[in-house]
Amino acid sequence: MPTPSTRPKGAKLFRNNRSQAVRIPVEFELPGDRVLIHREGDKLIIEPVKTPANVIELLAAGRQEPPLELDDWFPDIEDPPVRPEDVF
Template identity: 80%
Template sequence: MPVPSPSVRPREAKLFRNNRSQAIRIPVEFELPGDRVLIYRDGDKLIIEPVKTPANIIELLNAWRQEPPLGPDDQFPDIEDSHVRPEDVF
C-alpha cells in the first residue's frame, strides 16, 4: 500500500506587478509542471491548474472532442485572399 504524501501546509506568497498584470511568486513546493496554466475564479478563490499537454494523438483527439462545438454566433476573422503566383509554390 503506497504511503500518502504529506500535504503541504499553506504558505504566504508574494504578489507583485509585471507591467499591467498582477503576478505571484509560487514557492518551490507548489511548483507546477510545464509553462502554461489555466486560471479561474471560484467565489473568492483563484484556482490555478497546469495545462496538460497531450502525450499522443489519441489524447489530443480526445481533448478536442471535449471542447464545446462552435455555435451560430461564433465568428472567424476576415482573411485576405491573396493570389498565388507560380514562383510562390517552389
C-alpha cells in the same frame, strides 16, 4: 519536483506589465509551462495543463471544459508578403 505541501504559505504578488503575477514557492511548483486558472468565490484555482503528446490527445483536450485554445499549441509563424519576381 518538490514534495507537495498542504499547509498554506504566503506568496508575493507583483506586476508584470499590465498583468498581476504571483511568485509560487518551490514546494507548490507545478509541472509544465502552462496553467488553467479559474475563480471559485474569493479563491483562485490554478491547475497545470498537460501538453498533448499527439493529435488524438489534442482533439480530446478540445472537448474538455473549459476547452483548450488551439493557438496555445501552435507556434506563431512569420509569413512575409509575397514579392513580385522576374521570371525571364
